[in-house]
Amino acid sequence: MINNNYEGYNLKGTILRLERSSIYDGDGYRTVVFMKGCPLRCQWCSTPESQNYRIEEVKGNRYGKIMTVEEVLQEVRKDIPFYFHSGGGMTVSGGELLSQPEYVRCLLTRARWEAIDTAIETTLYGSWEAAEPILQVSNTVFADLKFTDDEKHREYCGVSNKLILENLKKAGTMNADYKLIIRTPLIPGINDSEAELGSIGRFCAQLTNLDYLQLLPYHRLGSDTYRKLGRPYPMKDLRTPSAEHMDWCQNIIGKYVKTVI
Ligand code: SF4
Structure with a gap:
């Protein structure tokens, strides 16, 4: 029987959706909990439907719902037989x-207590006081690194990357037992120059906890959602990088980072 007395049992969070996935979000079969809100x-x-903190209704589509930690875990537990194999x-x-952060910390802590493997996908844009306890209850940490250049980060991501780099350095060098994977989306003409990739590689070379760096080719998967939200898609003219270009980028970062995939 499930104990209904753990920390955060009744805590409410705003969830975009739950998805079952087996490719991009960690080892094996995953249940992915998408949280609402991004700075x-x-x-x-x-x-883009995940960016706003509040639940949105646009053209008959509803984005987001309130769920307690226990309600999410009830869904997650249904997939335990798939995790096992x-x-x-x-x-x-x-x-x-x-x-x-408080909701996520309670969710991950309880999942770990129930022997469920935990992974997070984060930009680490938040206070270290909020991030550190979450890292401590994660088996795998996927952290984004889009630019080392602050000006470009402001221009293309809307905020400074100072906090991200500070937190990444702490997460990458602290005494920890999680697997750390850096993910860099390759955006043609924007962060795929030799200078920017070399700078990302040099930054990652100091992260002693780093397992590997993963390059993700730009894709247009979100374009349909922008249309549904009635928002313009800023990157509509970009093309997905070729396999040859991906190899070239991989070789540049590979001068500094042992494993790049
Ligand atoms: S891609 Fe950028 S804006 Fe979109 S959810 Fe991730 S961090 Fe937020």
Whole structure:
């Protein structure tokens, strides 16, 4: 029987949706919990419906719902048989999960207590006081790194990256037992120059906890959602980088980082 007395049992969060996935969000079969709310505005964002903190109703579509920690876990527990055979578990994603840090900490803590593998996908844009306890209850941390250049980060993501770089450095060098994976989306003509990639590589070289760096090719998966939301899609003219260009980028970062995929 499930104990109904743990920390955060009745805590309410704003969830975009829950998805079942087995490719991009951690080892094995995953149940992905997408949180609402993100302080960034990346121009290539593929989940623009996750950015606003509040629940939205646009043209008959509703984005977001309130769920308690226990209500989310009730859904997650249904997938436990799949985790067992695949080595999977629960992944908390966004939006930016540090927008609802107390909720996420309680959700991950309880999942770990129930022996469910935990992963997070984060930009680390938040206070270290909020981020650190969340990292401590995560088995795998996927952290975004889009630019080392602050001006470009402001221009294309809407906020400074100072806090992100500070937190990444702490997360990448602290005494921890999680697997740290840096993810860099490659946006053609924007962050894929030799200078920017070299700078990302040099920054990551100092992260002693780093497992590997993953390059993600730009794609247009969010474009249909922008249309449904009635918002312009800022990156509509960009093309997905070729396999040859991905290899070239991989080789540049590979001068500094042992494993790049
Ligand atoms: S951090 Fe993620 S959710 Fe937030 S705007 Fe950027 S791509 Fe979208």
